Amino acid sequence: xxxxxxVKTVIPYFKAFILKYPTLKSLSLSSETRVLKLWEGxxxxxxxxxxxxxxxxxxxxxxxxxxxxxINIKKLPGIGDxxxxxxxxxxxxxxTIAIDGNVKxxxxxxLNKNENEIDFNKLIEINKKNLFKTKRNSDFVEALMEFGxxxxxxxxxxxxxxxxxxxxxxxxxxxxxxxxxILKVKTKKYNIFCYxxxxxxxxxxxxxxNLGFLDKFYIPLIRxxxxxxxxxxxxxHSNFKNFISNKKLNINLYYKFSLKIPxxxxxxxxxxxxxFIPSFTKKIFKQISKIN
Ligand code: SF4
Numbered sequence: 001x002x003x004x005x006x007v008k009t010v011i012p013y014f015k016a017f018i019l020k021y022p023t024l025k026s027l028s029l030s031s032e033t034r035v036l037k038l039w040e041g042x043x044x045x046x047x048x049x050x051x052x053x054x055x056x057x058x059x060x061x062x063x064x065x066x067x068x069x070x071i072n073i074k075k076l077p078g079i080g081d082x083x084x085x086x087x088x089x090x091x092x093x094x095x096t097i098a099i100d101g102n103v104k105x106x107x108x109x110x111l112n113k114n115e116n117e118i119d120f121n122k123l124i125e126i127n128k129k130n131l132f133k134t135k136r137n138s139d140f141v142e143a144l145m146e147f148g149x150x151x152x153x154x155x156x157x158x159x160x161x162x163x164x165x166x167x168x169x170x171x172x173x174x175x176x177x178x179x180x181x182i183l184k185v186k187t188k189k190y191n192i193f194c195y196x197x198x199x200x201x202x203x204x205x206x207x208x209x210n211l212g213f214l215d216k217f218y219i220p221l222i223r224x225x226x227x228x229x230x231x232x233x234x235x236x237h238s239n240f241k242n243f244i245s246n247k248k249l250n251i252n253l254y255y256k257f258s259l260k261i262p263x264x265x266x267x268x269x270x271x272x273x274x275x276f277i278p279s280f281t282k283k284i285f286k287q288i289s290k291i292n
Pocket of ligand 1: 152
């Protein structure tokens with residue numbers, strides 16, 4: 001849940017999730033619809049799906065235990081090097097480091113080198129003995145992440161109260177390296193077209209679309225937009241910006257009152273549905289509901 005999501009956002013979801021699924025077994029017996037319903041509003045829904053699939057794999061193939069090698073952990077859906085190493089450290093106390101943005105920044109500052117000049121895996125391998133000498137690998141990985149987030153922060157690091165300032169080349173050097181600027185997320189433009197049944201307060205949605213990041217979710221008709229031209233037979237409603245996963249979307253919302261909808265579409269209430277509706281689509285519901 002914490003991947004790409006702030007702790008304060010996650011807390012109520014985590015509590016509700018743990019209450020519903022207190023054990024791996026209880027999660028593994030659930031359905032995707034029920035898990036997604038609990039995840040509703042948290043975004044990045046692939047995490048929920050992967051978690052459910054993983055619980056089933058662990059129960060059925062690994063005797064309810066997490067594998068102990070990176071190769072086997074990475075066979076679980078959605079787990080790459082970063083999560084795999086974090087799990088090995090947190091669950092099995094293995095001497096591994098989850099290399100995230102915070103960790104990279106700390107190492108690059110200590111060495112006073114640009115991140116793209118460092119081979120982090122090699123660096124960790126060479127310094128393994130020193131890095132893991134406390135034998136508290138799980139705490140060390142957690143501490144490194146927190147240190148990057150709270151002390152060696154992206155802007156204005158707290159160097160004067162930093163406990164490793166005496167070995168930090170960034171702190172000691174008069175010639176501090178300059179971090180290469182991170183490329184800005186590109187905004188993509190989309191047009192969204194809502195068929196509305198005004199009498200019944202319904203909207204037409206489909207799961208058949210080619211938006212990979214909302215794969216298998218109900219959304220209205222959506223098309224990538226390349227111009228700001230008026231669109232025949234559709235009424236312009238509003239423009240809004242939205243972040244989904246790591247994508248920035250600039251959306252023009254259109255609608256029309258129509259009882260005829262394309263064959264792959266279904267009617268949904270603008271108020272209450274039993275089906276799981278992603279928060280992206282719910283935002284559109286809110287906008288559309290304002291139409292008189
Ligand atoms: S001295 Fe400053 S730059 Fe160096 S590790 Fe500490 S907080 Fe980061």
